Amino acid sequence: SPAMASKTIINPADTTVKANSNPIITHKYTADPAAIVHKDKVYLYAGHDEAPARREGYVMNEWLVFSSPDMVNWTEHAVPLAPKDFAWSSGDAWASHVVERNGKFYWYATVTHKDIPGKAVGVAVSDSPTGPFKDARGSALITNDMTTDVDISWDDIDPAVFIDDDGQAYIFWGNTVCHYAKLKDNMTELDGPIKTIKLPNFTEAPWVHKHKGKYYLSYAYQFPEKTAYAMSRSIEGPWEYKGILNELAGNSNTNHQAIIDFKGNSYFIYHNGGIQPDGGSFRRSVCIDRLYYNKDGSMKRVVMTTE
Ligand code: FUB
Numbered sequence: 001s002p003a004m005a006s007k008t009i010i011n012p013a014d015t016t017v018k019a020n021s022n023p024i025i026t027h028k029y030t031a032d033p034a035a036i037v038h039k040d041k042v043y044l045y046a047g048h049d050e051a052p053a054r055r056e057g058y059v060m061n062e063w064l065v066f067s068s069p070d071m072v073n074w075t076e077h078a079v080p081l082a083p084k085d086f087a088w089s090s091g092d093a094w095a096s097h098v099v100e101r102n103g104k105f106y107w108y109a110t111v112t113h114k115d116i117p118g119k120a121v122g123v124a125v126s127d128s129p130t131g132p133f134k135d136a137r138g139s140a141l142i143t144n145d146m147t148t149d150v151d152i153s154w155d156d157i158d159p160a161v162f163i164d165d166d167g168q169a170y171i172f173w174g175n176t177v178c179h180y181a182k183l184k185d186n187m188t189e190l191d192g193p194i195k196t197i198k199l200p201n202f203t204e205a206p207w208v209h210k211h212k213g214k215y216y217l218s219y220a221y222q223f224p225e226k227t228a229y230a231m232s233r234s235i236e237g238p239w240e241y242k243g244i245l246n247e248l249a250g251n252s253n254t255n256h257q258a259i260i261d262f263k264g265n266s267y268f269i270y271h272n273g274g275i276q277p278d279g280g281s282f283r284r285s286v287c288i289d290r291l292y293y294n295k296d297g298s299m300k301r302v303v304m305t306t307e
Pocket of ligand 1: 031032047058093094095110157158204205254255256
């Protein structure tokens with residue numbers, strides 16, 4: 001059957017795993033979630049944490065994609081993208097983000113550049129949310145030498161793309177300093193200058209979304225990382241800091257959030273190091289909890305649930 005074309009998870013008799021509790025994926029370590037809604041399904045993208053137990057340091061050689069019609073039953077699809085699909089990269093499947101535009105799916109992904117020292121952001125494209133994805137440029141979209149305000153090799157990471165109601169696309173990214181730039185309609189070239197947003201204790205992992213006419217920029221705050229957010233009336237700011245959205249999530253020094261609306265509910269998707277006995281900062285697991293807004297548009301602090 002067509003459903004069997006997808007790779008089986010956990011129970012070989014099914015193509016799906018049921019997840020009524022966190023973490024939602026337990027047969028693999030998954031980190032840095034991004035998600036989109038397409039044709040009544042959620043597509044969840046994550047990096048695959050493959051570091052051996054008790055070993056410090058990221059081992060991330062591919063990204064994964066899961067889909068769900070109901071946020072409970074998750075189907076894992078064949079590996080859609082890996083750093084080796086970017087010929088100019090030497091590896092490291094760090095945080096990424098997928099967006100849909102005009103029937104195509106664009107995947108913005110952090111990897112290590114093999115010639116320009118440091119991390120870089122590439123973009124891959126597919127006709128399907130589950131891939132396969134192909135390098136859309138043949139070169140990096142963002143490289144470590146394009147911003148010089150932070151002297152670390154991983155300051156140009158963690159892309160998040162937002163398409164406003166007027167069709168203009170923006171890419172946000174960064175570690176220590178949050179940057180953004182317009183994207184051209186082709187989604188594969190920056191358009192205009194790279195700008196900076198001042199946010200208290202910005203570490204990394206920006207995510208921009210719009211809800212009832214207001215703009216939200218959430219991000220990883222301090223280190224170890226909580227999630228904080230700011231709000232604005234315009235995508236160009238000014239951004240007003242609104243405080244902590246999610247506290248430290250158990251057993252992981254990083255966090256990385258995605259925020260979506262699906263079938264009438266809002267969801268906060270993140271990771272923790274919650275799988276025992278070996279989960280931790282380099283063996284993380286994607287979790288999902290409900291997100292609620294206050295009447296004034298601010299977001300209520302997330303209540304993290306585990307089994
Ligand atoms: O997973 C590798 C890096 O750790 C990501 O790019 C950051 O957001 C942090 O989660």
